Amino acid sequence: MEEQEKIYDVVVIGAGPGGMTAALYASRSNLKTLVLERGVPGGELINTAEVENYPGFDSIMGPELADKMYKSSMRFGAEHAYGDVKRIVVDGEYRLVQTNKKSFRTKSVVIATGSYHRKLNVPGEDQYNGRGVSYCAVCDGAFFRNKQLAVIGGGDSAVEEGTYLTQFADVNIVHRRDELRAQKILQDRAFKNERVSFTWDNVVEEINGDDKKVTGVTLRNVETGEVTTKAVDGVFIYVGILPQTDAFLDLGITDQEGWVVTNELMETSVPGIFAVGDVRQKTLRQVTTAVGDGGEAGNRVFHYVEEWNERTEQVVVEN
Ligand code: FAD
Ligand code: NAP
Numbered sequence: 001m002e003e004q005e006k007i008y009d010v011v012v013i014g015a016g017p018g019g020m021t022a023a024l025y026a027s028r029s030n031l032k033t034l035v036l037e038r039g040v041p042g043g044e045l046i047n048t049a050e051v052e053n054y055p056g057f058d059s060i061m062g063p064e065l066a067d068k069m070y071k072s073s074m075r076f077g078a079e080h081a082y083g084d085v086k087r088i089v090v091d092g093e094y095r096l097v098q099t100n101k102k103s104f105r106t107k108s109v110v111i112a113t114g115s116y117h118r119k120l121n122v123p124g125e126d127q128y129n130g131r132g133v134s135y136c137a138v139c140d141g142a143f144f145r146n147k148q149l150a151v152i153g154g155g156d157s158a159v160e161e162g163t164y165l166t167q168f169a170d171v172n173i174v175h176r177r178d179e180l181r182a183q184k185i186l187q188d189r190a191f192k193n194e195r196v197s198f199t200w201d202n203v204v205e206e207i208n209g210d211d212k213k214v215t216g217v218t219l220r221n222v223e224t225g226e227v228t229t230k231a232v233d234g235v236f237i238y239v240g241i242l243p244q245t246d247a248f249l250d251l252g253i254t255d256q257e258g259w260v261v262t263n264e265l266m267e268t269s270v271p272g273i274f275a276v277g278d279v280r281q282k283t284l285r286q287v288t289t290a291v292g293d294g295g296e297a298g299n300r301v302f303h304y305v306e307e308w309n310e311r312t313e314q315v316v317v318e319n
Helices: 017-028 043-047 062-073 137-144 156-165 184-192 246-251 287-318
Strands: 007-013 033-037 079-082 085-091 094-099 103-111 115-117 148-152 170-174 196-199 202-209 214-221 227-231 234-237 241-243 273-275
Touching (some): 007 017, 007 287, 017 033, 017 043, 017 062, 017 103, 017 287, 033 103, 043 062, 043 137, 085 103, 085 246, 103 287, 137 156, 137 234, 156 170, 156 184, 156 234, 202 227, 214 234, 273 287
Parallel strands (some): 007 033, 007 103, 103 273, 148 170, 148 234, 170 196
Antiparallel strands (some): 094 103, 115 241, 202 214, 214 227
16 A cells, blocks of 8 residues: 655754744644754754853853754654755645655745855865865864964954854954944954954955965955965854755745745745744844744744644535
8 A cells, every 4th residue: 555645734944943943832732843954953053152142041052052952842743854955846735845855745834944154255265175264163163272363254253253263273353344243242352352363454365275274364455455465274254144045046935135035923925834043034143033933933833734724624525
């Protein structure tokens, strides 16, 4: 006998803080819930050193918070499977979530795919990736004990992760303006730290190295045009984030930059497809806001599935 296809109430795409919270709320409401994740559960928390603006913890390392969130989110029976989602197809009342290996049939979907780091796109960046070029202080910082580092960017990530790196190395933050974008508390901390210095009004022209690893950066002053080189052992790049939405562009639910547009209930313009966390068009991208979105979506999905069940039962009765 042919095995009957499993139908989920909700498939959550991405196991970062937003997706994990949506799964917690949905599974706790007894919805048949599947979380598809293409990497390690935790999302950006895995790449974050210290989190000190998540209530309940004065300070906690990102990977530890990720582990706690994962365990508590999955305890009401949500399933977790590996899956790199390539597409969502609308099939009548169902939504098909397709990876390159499998298709999952579901009544609703929560997109929680977050963002990815923007690259500098300068010579040497790809060549020395993993050989001095890094996008993750918590992963790679310890390789640079007593070394000289350049950290590129002026936002929260550059300043916070740059300060974190001073437990290992001397850090020069290279920013393209003369004023940081980062939160004031992070700025103050960096300005007070003797191991942090700044190079203002400069952009990276090239990341230099020998046949093994990074040896320095070539910088250009955007005010004077002056080109200089700086000897460093590593370059940590934090120049912003881009939406992880390639798989959903054909649904017409994204804005011009690719962020998913939702209303306050986390509903997109396609019924049964919700989005939460960093992947949304929003002003504040934080763990707290991703978690808040996840709760809202999990709750909204419950009502959507209730209505879905009533609607489709009605069709069966009428036929
Ligand atoms: P993410 O955490 O990005 O998770 C998305 C998940 O989806 C990932 O696991 C990814 O693998 C998965 N995924 C993506 N595409 C697919 C696909 N096609 N198929 C399957 N899975 C997919 N916020 C704070 O509040 N405090 C901090 O101290 C802080 N520090 C930060 C430090 C850094 C360096 C960075 C980059 C961010 C920091 N943030 C911080 C922001 C915070 O990490 C994010 O706001 C939060 O993680 C967003 O959660 P999310 O669930 O929306 O997305
Ligand atoms: P971001 O806020 O977009 O900052 C990116 C920085 O890189 C800006 O300073 C920008 O310069 C600079 N930049 C952009 N393109 C550049 C280029 N091509 N060359 C040189 N510099 C370039 O990104 P982020 O710092 O990664 O933060 C992403 C999100 O995560 C934000 O919402 C942030 O609040 C959140 N986050 C929060 C925390 C926390 O709460 N503790 C920590 C980390 C991240 P300009 O300033 O000139 O634009």
